[in-house]
Amino acid sequence: MSEAASQAAAQAAVRVEPAPTLDNALAVGPVGRLDPRAKLVVVFAYSLLMALAYSPLMAALGVLLGLGLVAWARLGWKVFLSRLVAVNLFTAFLWLFLPWQLSLGQGAWDLSLAYNPDGLSLALLVTLKANAIFLALLALLGSSPVNDIFHALAHLKVPSKLVTMFLLFYRYLHVMRQEYQRLRQAMQVRGFQPGSNLHTYKTYAQLTGILLVRSLDRSERVYQAMLCRGFGGTFWLLDHFSWRRADTGFCLVSGLVLLVLALLQWSGISWN
Amino acid sequence: MELIRLEGVSFAYSGRPPVFQGMDFALSEGQRLGILGPNGAGKSTLFQICLGLLHPQQGRIYAKGGLCQGEKDFRALRRELGYLFQDPDDQLFCLTVAEDVAFGPLNLGKGRQEVQRLVEGTLNSLGLGDYGHRLTYQLSGGEKRLISLATVLAMQPKALLLDEPSTGLDSERAAVMERVLDESNLSWAMVSHDLGLLERTCHNIVRLEGGLLKDLP
Numbered sequence: 001m002s003e004a005a006s007q008a009a010a011q012a013a014v015r016v017e018p019a020p021t022l023d024n025a026l027a028v029g030p031v032g033r034l035d036p037r038a039k040l041v042v043v044f045a046y047s048l049l050m051a052l053a054y055s056p057l058m059a060a061l062g063v064l065l066g067l068g069l070v071a072w073a074r075l076g077w078k079v080f081l082s083r084l085v086a087v088n089l090f091t092a093f094l095w096l097f098l099p100w101q102l103s104l105g106q107g108a109w110d111l112s113l114a115y116n117p118d119g120l121s122l123a124l125l126v127t128l129k130a131n132a133i134f135l136a137l138l139a140l141l142g143s144s145p146v147n148d149i150f151h152a153l154a155h156l157k158v159p160s161k162l163v164t165m166f167l168l169f170y171r172y173l174h175v176m177r178q179e180y181q182r183l184r185q186a187m188q189v190r191g192f193q194p195g196s197n198l199h200t201y202k203t204y205a206q207l208t209g210i211l212l213v214r215s216l217d218r219s220e221r222v223y224q225a226m227l228c229r230g231f232g233g234t235f236w237l238l239d240h241f242s243w244r245r246a247d248t249g250f251c252l253v254s255g256l257v258l259l260v261l262a263l264l265q266w267s268g269i270s271w272n
Numbered sequence: 273m274e275l276i277r278l279e280g281v282s283f284a285y286s287g288r289p290p291v292f293q294g295m296d297f298a299l300s301e302g303q304r305l306g307i308l309g310p311n312g313a314g315k316s317t318l319f320q321i322c323l324g325l326l327h328p329q330q331g332r333i334y335a336k337g338g339l340c341q342g343e344k345d346f347r348a349l350r351r352e353l354g355y356l357f358q359d360p361d362d363q364l365f366c367l368t369v370a371e372d373v374a375f376g377p378l379n380l381g382k383g384r385q386e387v388q389r390l391v392e393g394t395l396n397s398l399g400l401g402d403y404g405h406r407l408t409y410q411l412s413g414g415e416k417r418l419i420s421l422a423t424v425l426a427m428q429p430k431a432l433l434l435d436e437p438s439t440g441l442d443s444e445r446a447a448v449m450e451r452v453l454d455e456s457n458l459s460w461a462m463v464s465h466d467l468g469l470l471e472r473t474c475h476n477i478v479r480l481e482g483g484l485l486k487d488l489p
């Protein structure tokens with residue numbers, strides 16, 4: 001093949017379709033174009049700060065920032081809301097359980113539940129913190145193709161064993177899902193209708209069992225395939241990112257914001 | 273030059289009757305061997321033994337005249353002997369097609385630019401030029417089969433072990449595959465149930481039955 005023709009083919013090979021993002025919420029906004037390495041560093045620092053935050057006001061600021069990021073990333077509203085609900089299903093349990101205190105009386109079975117206002121503010125704090133971190137993760141990481149994020153991790157010198165594990169985990173999540181769907185379909189075409197009866201439970205138990213056995217089998221054969229291609233422990237990276245001025249800007253601004261937040265938190269100003 | 277030779281190999285999966293008992297097999301450079309045989313005759317098992325993926329209970333395996341004893345010897349052998357799996361689902365394990373094709377050459381220590389050229393060249397030669405950024409788990413069965421072949425060819429082996437290479441390919445793609453193989457200077461052992469394909473692409477055909485290889489009458 002001539003040089004020109006192969007170059008044209010290479011051009012055609014570049015991103016003919018949008019690569020999948022972590023969240024399927026295809027980001028079109030400027031956040032999607034940021035270097036994933038920059039986003040990872042920022043999101044890591046931000047999450048750390050939020051995890052350490054101990055005042056609700058601080059956490060609320062974090063939520064606002066997160067909301068701003070999500071708006072900037074222009075993720076679809078539907079996806080955004082559905083993920084938000086999923087996360088807050090967990091925090092709802094905190095609100096259910098934390099405000100109550102179990103106090104022991106004299107007798108062995110003498111228990112009583114008492115209202116505990118401290119628990120309520122703790123639930124609020126945790127909810128705000130969780131949402132702040134979730135929003136930033138969604139906006140920054142959800143807007144990059146998932147393999148870009150893994151590759152960015154590798155470029156940031158995260159141990160290659162870990163990155164390999166992530167990559168294979170993500171890859172085989174899909175295989176397992178496909179396998180599961182195939183098994184389900186095989187059951188459906190033979191007239192299986194789930195209900196709450198013993199037959200259904202037995203069938204689902206079998207389904208789970210066969211899924212595990214098949215996955216084990218497959219993992220063995222995939223390892224064989226890797227050996228056949230000279231696997232020696234490294235997963236190679238093809239993508240190389242290009243750092244742009246916007247990325248430097250993004251890091252600087254984020255760093256400044258985080259610094260201000262940290263100062264506010266630990267400058268001794270009383271928040272309560 | 274003899275690439276691989278099995279001598280007196282006996283093999284049984286644990287708890288099952290033996291698949292082979294004292295069987296011999298050899299593949300030389302320049303040879304194009306077709307293998308026919310009923311389902312369950314042990315054709316796939318034979319290939320896996322050749323590459324040291326399964327270990328026979330008895331017998332010896334020689335690669336280029338030297339005895340293969342441990343994983344290290346087989347590692348060297350696998351560079352020269354590419355293996356196309358019967359089930360392409362087992363063969364593609366990276367996220368994107370380009371990464372998967374590049375995986376082998378990178379393991380062989382090739383430079384980035386050369387790998388890039390190899391990936392593009394191999395995909396183009398199979399008419400898959402615009403598949404580089406596709407996700408491997410979203411391909412159709414036939415596409416997976418052809419990409420699997422690309423991953424094997426990109427390692428530039430001397431010979432191939434092909435396990436039903438044309439299964440699942442449409443007639444157009446099957447013709448492309450036949451042409452690419454035919455125009456290469458590769459040797460191979462090809463398993464297929466399609467006698468016509470074997471007659472077109474192989475120099476001689478053998479039949480595997482009852483754990484033994486026999487020349488086709």
Ligand SMILES: Nc1ncnc2c1ncn2[C@@H]1O[C@H](COP(=O)(O)OP(=O)(O)OP(=O)(O)O)[C@@H](O)[C@H]1O
Nearest residue numbers: 285288291309310311312313314315316317318358
């Ligand atoms: N993992 C395994 N464990 C136990 N027995 C196995 C295993 N894999 C294959 N077998 C058995 O070994 C025999 C040979 O299998 P093999 O896959 O080599 O057949 P084949 O010639 O490739 O068949 P086909 O034409 O269907 O691909 C079969 O009887 C099969 O049931």
Ligand SMILES: [Mg+2]
Nearest residue numbers: 315316358435
């Ligand atoms: Mg087989």
